[in-house]
Amino acid sequence: MTTNRQKIGNWFRNSISAKMLTVGFLILILLIPLGFVKDLIRERGFRQAEVIEEINTKWGNQVVxxxxxxxxxxxxxxxxxxxxxxxxxxxxxxxxxxxxxxxxxxxxxxxxxxxxxxxxxxxxxxxxxxxxxxxxxxxxxxxxxxxxxxxxxxxxxxxxxxxxxxxxxxxxxxxxxxxxxxxxxxxxxxxxxxxxxxxxxxxxxxxxxxxxxxxxxxxxxxxxxxxxxxxxxxxxxxxxxxxxxxxxxxxxxxxxxxxxxxxxxxxxxxxxxxxxxxxxxxxxxxxxxxxxxxxxxxxxxxxPIDDYQKTERTSKYGLMIIGLTLLVFLLIQISSKIPIHPFQYLMIGLALVMFYTLLISISEHQNYLVAYLISSIAVVALITTYSRSILKHPKFTLLVLGSMFSLYAFIFVIIQLEDFALLVGSIGLFIILGIIMFTSRKIDWNGMQVTE
The missing domain is CATH 2.60.40 (Immunoglobulin-like)
Known part of the structure; x- marks a missing residue:
């Protein structure tokens, strides 16, 4: 019985498949709080529409x-x-x-x-x-x-x-x-x-x-x-x-x-x-x-597109940001054999979800650009500081910082675009996929070896 438990424990610690399944499961779990945040954004948007309708009714509605x-x-x-x-x-x-x-x-x-x-x-x-x-x-x-x-x-x-x-x-x-x-x-x-x-x-x-x-x-x-x-x-x-x-x-x-x-x-x-x-x-x-x-x-x-609409559009990329960020940590863990506990993955994911709560709350008092900058800087700083204590190596910390900075900058550019949003988004995702394929090509997915 003890031997079986040890085998299962070793499999979870050493198997790439187990790590990928764990991260995938955590991403699915994080969709729950992300869904709550999206509902909050829609609720605040509906409230804004109700107030505007009330103001317009008292001032004067559309004129024909x-x-x-x-x-x-x-x-x-x-x-x-x-x-x-x-x-x-x-x-x-x-x-x-x-x-x-x-x-x-x-x-x-x-x-x-x-x-x-x-x-x-x-x-x-x-x-x-x-x-x-x-x-x-x-x-x-x-x-x-x-x-x-x-x-x-x-x-x-x-x-x-x-x-x-x-x-x-x-x-x-x-x-x-x-x-x-x-x-x-x-x-x-x-x-x-x-x-x-x-x-x-x-x-x-x-x-x-x-x-x-x-x-x-x-x-x-x-x-x-x-x-x-x-x-x-x-x-x-x-x-x-x-x-x-x-x-x-x-x-x-x-x-x-x-x-x-x-x-x-x-x-x-x-x-x-x-x-x-x-x-x-x-x-x-x-x-x-x-x-x-x-x-x-x-x-x-x-x-023009108001801050609630921009925030709702931003939240639609939540799954992509969470998935790609956790994927960066997973690739670092696989390639460096640095142990990262599922709880630590969960904390990183929750921090990414908090970005949208900060964004909607700050944008109600500031414009979208200021709110986005404050929220993204706060979350990137938090996760980078946290990753420094986990990864314990400057180059991995800088990798996390650079990847998150690039992701949030990419999303911000897409949100500002209207006519070319789909084109730029597709090209950006293609480049991201290419980078992941290039960096993961040396990993031995059947074991724990990274080829030179």
Whole structure:
């Protein structure tokens, strides 16, 4: 019995396979605390998203603007039968019903100036914006003939002007529209749809619009977050947007003209020109005005990859860092016959896991670069100092220091890259594999001999 135990003990002490199995098992065990750390990173990221959403909701969410739109009532006549008791017959009469026509501008010119700024709550920060929008254009040639509506059935004196927006809460001025020589204030109208309505009082002198174009102008100051978009309802829609934001993402159905687009560290400028033929709706609707938000276009004020996203991406390389670091110690042990206890491997692995806890906690108070430097230097210093007492030889300690420094520098470079991350990562892993193959070629894997 004692002899068998001695044989098993000698096998574990002297067998390369036993050492490899032990290290492999420890790597699997270390996936448990690494998984907990990843959950912590995701939880903190979700908390950040919740706080940012709360800040944005109170300041003003995404903004979609649609207008101005002329809303003109008209009558159509339906046949109504009424039973006459005296004659015992049905009498037929024409009963008027009120319907509405919605007409879009012939020309729509929007000048939008957007100023972004950060809002903070505790350790979290959100980027919001305030925009000043000058909206000009003209209405002309309202076509009722398509519905065969007579002139006397058009209720010109009951016409109103509409704006639709996704964010009434964010409006910071009394919206007024100058139409011709008169000015009208718009008031909110209850609406359950995504786009809320602002409507003017009754317009006057609108009949002249059939003979000559009627110009309009309005100013809308609105707070929002995430994105600012417009709907191209003009027969010709022109939009010019300027902002101090350095990372715009132009989205929606239409992209800005390449000639008028400028993006610098100080901000951006973009111009759009959209014609009626570029979209899938005309210049008027009868009876119902549909939701046209699917045709919107504009800018998303894209926040660059934040520290939580970078930390989560970094944690995805945790298994690689743990595996390669322990592999370095294993190769040193095999080649030098220096005994390393499984407990010591475990301590080294836990120190590597602690890197991510340090990274997420420090990055909540400093930027990612500072947090990464502090965390990596702390962990590398800890493991290097620990390995010095284990390996008891300067060249092995320097090997551990150099390999860990290279690993953390390699991961940092990959995280900073976006378009070339996969390419650089693949090349780096190929080089690492080549180095391991080259350094381990002299090891006699069937025994404990290292060839010269």
């Amino acid at each position: 603007l649609n207008g101005p739109i002329l809303k003109i009532p008209y009558h159509i006549y339906v046949e109504e039968k009424v039973f006459d008791e005296k004659t015992k017959t049905f009498l037929t009469s024409q009963k008027p019903e009120r319907h509405y026509a919605y007409f879009f501008p012939w020309e729509l010119d929007i000048q939008s100036k957007v100023q972004t700024k950060p809002l903070e709550r505790g350790i979290y920060e959100s980027v919001v914006f305030s925009s000043e929008n000058v909206i000009k254009g003209k209405f002309a040639k309202l076509n009722f003939a398509v519905k065969e509506i007579k002139e006397e059935d058009i209720l010109w004196d009951k016409a109103t002007l509409l704006y639709k927006t996704s964010n009434l809460k964010g409006i910071r001025n009394t919206v007024k529209v100058g139409l011709g020589e008169k000015e009208y204030a718009l008031k909110p109208k209850f609406d359950n749809s995504f786009m809320n309505t602002l409507e003017s009082g009754y317009l006057s002198d609108l009949e002249n619009i059939q003979e000559q174009a009627l110009s309009f102008q309005s100013n809308i100051s609105i707070n929002g977050s995430n994105q600012l978009q417009f709907i191209p309802i003009g027969k010709e829609t022109m939009v010019n947007m300027k902002s101090n934001w350095h990372s715009p993402s132009f989205n929606g159905n239409f992209l800005p003209d390449t000639e008028g687009k400028k993006i610098t560290d100080a901000g951006f400028e973009a111009k759009w020109k959209i014609l009626e033929t570029n979209r899938r709706f005309g210049q008027y609707f009868f009876d119902n005005l549909p939701d046209l938000s699917q045709f919107s276009f504009g800018t998303e004020f894209l926040v």
